[in-house]
Amino acid sequence: MERDVIITEVALRDGSHAMKHQYTVDQVVDVAKALDLARVPYIEVSHGDGLGGSSLQYGLSATDEFELINAAVSVCKHAKISVLLLPGIGTVEDLKKAANLGAKMARIATHVTEADVSKQHIMVAKELGMETVGFLMMAHMAPINTLVYQAKLMESYGADTVYVVDSAGTLLPDQVRERIKALRNNLHVNIGFHGHNNLSLAMANTLVAIEEGATRIDGSVRCLGAGAGNTQTEVLVAVLDRLGLKTGIDLYKMMDLAEEIVAPILPIPQEITKGSLVLGFAGVYSSFLLHSITAAKRFGLDPRDILVELGKQKVVGGQEDMIIDVASELAKQKTNAI
Ligand SMILES: CC[C@H](O)CC(=O)C(=O)O
Numbered sequence: 001m002e003r004d005v006i007i008t009e010v011a012l013r014d015g016s017h018a019m020k021h022q023y024t025v026d027q028v029v030d031v032a033k034a035l036d037l038a039r040v041p042y043i044e045v046s047h048g049d050g051l052g053g054s055s056l057q058y059g060l061s062a063t064d065e066f067e068l069i070n071a072a073v074s075v076c077k078h079a080k081i082s083v084l085l086l087p088g089i090g091t092v093e094d095l096k097k098a099a100n101l102g103a104k105m106a107r108i109a110t111h112v113t114e115a116d117v118s119k120q121h122i123m124v125a126k127e128l129g130m131e132t133v134g135f136l137m138m139a140h141m142a143p144i145n146t147l148v149y150q151a152k153l154m155e156s157y158g159a160d161t162v163y164v165v166d167s168a169g170t171l172l173p174d175q176v177r178e179r180i181k182a183l184r185n186n187l188h189v190n191i192g193f194h195g196h197n198n199l200s201l202a203m204a205n206t207l208v209a210i211e212e213g214a215t216r217i218d219g220s221v222r223c224l225g226a227g228a229g230n231t232q233t234e235v236l237v238a239v240l241d242r243l244g245l246k247t248g249i250d251l252y253k254m255m256d257l258a259e260e261i262v263a264p265i266l267p268i269p270q271e272i273t274k275g276s277l278v279l280g281f282a283g284v285y286s287s288f289l290l291h292s293i294t295a296a297k298r299f300g301l302d303p304r305d306i307l308v309e310l311g312k313q314k315v316v317g318g319q320e321d322m323i324i325d326v327a328s329e330l331a332k333q334k335t336n337a338i
């Protein structure tokens with residue numbers, strides 16, 4: 001099937017953050033089966049923080065992620081299952097286990113300035129016969145020349161695609177444009193874009209990325225992703241169709257599954273709340289939102305104050321323990337001020 005834009009559906013991975021990592025096998029089966037029927041080419045299934053993410057620090061999964069991966073693989077006739085792995089959280093053994101279960105794509109995610117830690121995992125994934133993606137998170141935190149340098153490292157390790165990841169949903173369209181353009185001009189592999197909708201810019205940013213040559217795009221059905229979610233897949237399919245770009249995805253089937261299968265499992269509707277808005281405003285990792293709300297309740301604070309302070313401290317993925325540190329420090333300051 002000819003596709004101009006190749007979409008990876010991330011609700012069963014990025015959406016795990018919004019689901020507090022409580023996906024069940026039945027939910028994954030229902031969603032994956034419907035996505036497969038709609039002919040979505042790639043479906044990502046993992047803990048929200050990637051393979052091995054289930055922990056007190058990131059949130060314990062209700063169901064072992066390998067059970068979820070196995071369930072998704074077993075119901076997909078066409079779609080390929082992707083897994084996300086952050087080196088240091090997930091291991092080479094996890095990758096092997098996922099490949100043995102039938103996962104066909106490995107996306108190795110690092111902070112935008114830390115691509116060198118992806119080498120081993122990209123290479124092992126290639127040896128396992130998997131398609132490989134380098135996933136540069138928090139892409140707003142590095143100047144363009146650094147981003148290009150880091151992306152070229154991933155390319156040199158064998159990544160088939162390198163993604164610009166707007167983890168905080170903070171990039172503005174021109175900032176996405178210059179990033180994708182720079183990668184397009186300097187790399188020979190596919191370029192991808194993963195947006196978050198915290199400033200209501202995920203769709204605009206995605207379209208700019210496509211204009212500049214990105215061909216691999218992430219979406220989450222019904223915006224089921226961290227923070228305000230990602231570019232909404234079913235809407236993206238409609239918009240790309242209007243633009244004359246083929247995704248190979250059945251729009252009506254996507255609409256139906258969004259409404260009938262995904263909407264009923266959402267803990268709360270995926271909206272741009274003040275919490276998700278402040279993520280984009282402060283440039284903080286989208287998956288920090290729910291942890292910050294919990295910490296705010298515990299310390300009697302406004303989650304926005306925690307998130308803004310985390311933004312000032314330029315925290316990165318993997319530093320979730322900083323949320324408690326910051327909350328406790330703000331609470332002390334508040335008590336001292338009284
Ligand atoms: C912690 C992994 C993270 O959720 C990956 C991702 O989707 C992002 O950085 O946006």
Ligand SMILES: [Mn+2]
Pocket residue numbers: 014167194196225226286
């Ligand atoms: Mn994300």
